[in-house]
Amino acid sequence: MLKLLKRLWFIMKTPSSAAFGFVLFLGFAGGIIFWGGFNTGMEATNTEEFCSGCHAPIVKEIQETIHYSNRSGVRAICSDCHVPHNWTDKIVRKVQASKELVAFAMGTISTQEKFEERRAYLANREWHRMKANNSQECRNCHEFDFMDFSEQRALSVKQHSTALASGDKTCVDCHKGIAHQLPDMQGVEGW
Amino acid sequence: MKKLLTAIAAGIVVLSASSAWSSDSDIITDNGGVLSLRGYEQVSDVNKSEDMKRVPRDQQLIDREYIQQPPLIPHSIRGYQVNTNANKCLSCHSFKNAGAMSATKISVTHFETREGETLSDVSPRRYFCLQCHVPQADAKPLVENTFKPVDSLQ
Numbered sequence: 001m002l003k004l005l006k007r008l009w010f011i012m013k014t015p016s017s018a019a020f021g022f023v024l025f026l027g028f029a030g031g032i033i034f035w036g037g038f039n040t041g042m043e044a045t046n047t048e049e050f051c052s053g054c055h056a057p058i059v060k061e062i063q064e065t066i067h068y069s070n071r072s073g074v075r076a077i078c079s080d081c082h083v084p085h086n087w088t089d090k091i092v093r094k095v096q097a098s099k100e101l102v103a104f105a106m107g108t109i110s111t112q113e114k115f116e117e118r119r120a121y122l123a124n125r126e127w128h129r130m131k132a133n134n135s136q137e138c139r140n141c142h143e144f145d146f147m148d149f150s151e152q153r154a155l156s157v158k159q160h161s162t163a164l165a166s167g168d169k170t171c172v173d174c175h176k177g178i179a180h181q182l183p184d185m186q187g188v189e190g191w
Numbered sequence: 192m193k194k195l196l197t198a199i200a201a202g203i204v205v206l207s208a209s210s211a212w213s214s215d216s217d218i219i220t221d222n223g224g225v226l227s228l229r230g231y232e233q234v235s236d237v238n239k240s241e242d243m244k245r246v247p248r249d250q251q252l253i254d255r256e257y258i259q260q261p262p263l264i265p266h267s268i269r270g271y272q273v274n275t276n277a278n279k280c281l282s283c284h285s286f287k288n289a290g291a292m293s294a295t296k297i298s299v300t301h302f303e304t305r306e307g308e309t310l311s312d313v314s315p316r317r318y319f320c321l322q323c324h325v326p327q328a329d330a331k332p333l334v335e336n337t338f339k340p341v342d343s344l345q
Contacts, residue, residue, distance in 0.1 A: 153249045182277035
């Protein structure tokens with residue numbers, strides 16, 4: 001092992017005898033393979049199939065909601081709402097998610113009963129996360145600046161133009177359980 | 192080194208194998224060969240189901256037609272959850288929230304038990320709003336109806 005490392009270091013130290021263009025090409029090709037591979041791997045962990053590997057019951061729940069089935073056929077998948085789109089935030093979330101692999105190994109939510117028991121905890125965690133980042137994942141699609149108030153219900157207009165516009169409230173403060181079954185809402189603000 | 196590689200490869204195999212998910216959303220329409228009073232006939236063959244009606248998102252308050260009529264719901268209720276964990280209707284229409292949401296309060300009769308005792312919160316027998324209160328779609332009457340509300344409601 002040490003011998004191998006030494007040889008590697010030696011190769012790295014000596015100037016290459018290959019043509020400059022060739023070395024450059026190798027660099028580019030390597031970059032494409034590694035960076036592309038990394039991103040493809042990351043994309044793979046963002047698919048519905050991957051999520052449902054552990055969260056199967058929750059994936060079923062979304063099917064009757066407007067984020068899954070609606071008149072125009074635009075839809076959101078798990079990662080659209082639960083994984084930040086911004087690259088750095090995404091990496092941070094993905095690293096945090098390594099903890100969830102442990103939960104998977106331990107079978108923390110491996111049955112419907114275990115999952116129901118943990119629903120309140122899981123929901124609370126997501127509500128807090130979205131509250132903290134000002135519901136960024138909602139806003140990736142639902143941009144406040146482009147909302148047509150004349151198309152909204154009177155009450156929605158009232159609340160969006162006051163509490164939401166001033167930043168007092170963020171989307172998830174009112175819009176809970178829009179894509180999932182709710183946990184026990186006793187004591188939750190507004191319920 | 193080799194062990195590490197094997198471990199990684201094993202990990203990848205396990206992850207990819209566990210990610211399969213089944214879709215059991217197929218609608219079952221056949222009677223499974225069970226003989227019923229109508230023979231082996233499929234219900235869907237004899238009686239075509241009506242198209243779903245569209246419920247308007249928001250409409251004017253709908254007047255009552257008779258004195259004891261539960262008020263109708265003048266808005267869409269798609270996705271509203273009313274179950275043991277949550278009651279979406281009460282998040283606007285409860286005594287606590289109605290003011291802030293400028294919604295109609297539920298009446299005090301909803302706090303009464305069958306014995307007429309008044310509870311501090313909605314009585315379990317009145318908890319499931321949609322048992323009595325329903326939204327209205329623009330559906331044409333199937334038969335002529337000559338019902339007239341009493342004078343006091345006209």
